[in-house]
Amino acid sequence: MKRLNILVGALSIPLFVVAWEVIARSGIVNAVLFPPPSVVAVAVLEWVRSGQFFLDLGASLYRVVTGFVVGAALGIALGVLTGQFALVSSLLSPLFHILRPIPPIAFVPIVILWFGLSETGKLFLVVWGVFFTVWLSTHIGVQKVDRGLIRAAQMLGTPRRQMLQEIVLLGALPYIVVGLRTAISISFYTLVAAELAGAFAGIVYRIEIAQQNLQTGQVMGGLAALGLMSFVADRLFAAVAERTVWWR
Amino acid sequence: MARTIISVADLSIVFDTPQGQVIAVDRVTFSVAHGEFVCIVGPSGCGKSTVLNTIAGLETPYSGAVIVDGKPMQRPRPDVGMVFQQPHLFPWKSVRKNIAHGPRMLGKSRSEARAIADGLIEMIGLNRFADAYPHTLSGGMQQRVAIARALANQPRVLLMDEPFGALDAQTRSVMQDSLLELRDRIDATVVFVTHDIDEAILLADRVLIMSAGPGRILRDLGVDLPRPRSNAIMLDPAYLALKKDCLDLIRSEGRRAFDQSSAG
């Protein structure tokens, strides 16, 4: 039974691809709008061979990685402050709670007004999306740090700074890691919005251009590339997270 | 008599709760001499932990004062160590790093702190577990590490709040014997909270019996049993006589509190 499950699991994607190829070639559907996988593969190969793929990948990766790092750093720093200091929380939390539920994509129009089609605007969107998720999980994590650990650390003469940097931060780390993982998928959503709003390179930008030229194979290749990127990022993070919370 | 190291004078602690103010500790006065081992016993909720936390500097007096080694306690101080009912070990640190934490915070170098930790690990008999993480240790082993960690700063006063309360009976008696042994090797005054009369008489030079809330000190009882002691002493007639005294006192106090609450 278990072996059967594994076998069927291994066949899942190949079966899907073969069915797709057969249906697309059968003439039941419009092959221009719904090209077979072989055509998609050729389009992707051409994309890679022209070198354009690497420029697009680089542009998208740069936006996602930079935006994620900046947003996460800000989220963790402010989350520790609002989680630890009631006064800072009173000042900032109401504001953050009002801004947080607005879908980051809704900021595209105003970001274009503010930053035009520059890289800054795209980074802003990704940072914005990542920040609130990481801030909230850090804030909650800091508040949930075991009071007993803090008291024990106080009794051992831990200075305030060390308390924040070590006890509070590591105590909250399991929560922060969960927030960071959610933020990875958010950074890809916001990347899509940022590149659709207008760009000069990028995976999503390439998808949009291909769509305008009715190169459906290229569109699908772009989608696959985006899915793969997001998948790899999530797996990579899961592997890192396992090591980050090493005491579990 | 040796000089006083802890003096608790007319201490009251009041907590603000949604139901109004609660008097947790009511004008408690006692002192502890240097090198003494004092146990505080009393029913649950009578304010034992609150008294201990105030000596630790974790709680501030509502009125009265706590003076340790000539200085009033206002905040935690490295010369006063504490072991809680739960070990509260840093889960991200190995046994060695947990114990070395205090010395590091007091500015000792990495190697000095490590040497101190290794000495204490030897003393608590956990050499094989020096690099283990807390969650891989049993409850008794974790509490040993917590004791070693508190001792690493060489505190003059060691406070212990039901440190063996969460352990099974067998582990508890092993821990009691090793604490008795340990105690002969360290130069610290100990205040130990428990609600186990046997544990109190076994360990203490003096037992302070507290009444049900608001907590007051009912009796200050000297324990004149020879040392070194071990769990075997619990069959000694002198021990049993002391235990009977305590139980009688607690029973009559319990009845008085019960009558009072049913009358009021």
Ligand SMILES: Nc1ncnc2c1ncn2[C@@H]1O[C@H](COP(=O)(O)OP(=O)(O)OP(=O)(O)O)[C@@H](O)[C@H]1O
């Ligand atoms: N932070 C707090 N806020 C409000 N009330 C408190 C607080 N801490 C303790 N109390 C109250 O003070 C009283 C004494 O509590 P304390 O924890 O000192 O008792 P205890 O003797 O240590 O009890 P136990 O044996 O159960 O540990 C109790 O009535 C408790 O409800």
Ligand SMILES: [Mg+2]
């Ligand atoms: Mg208590």
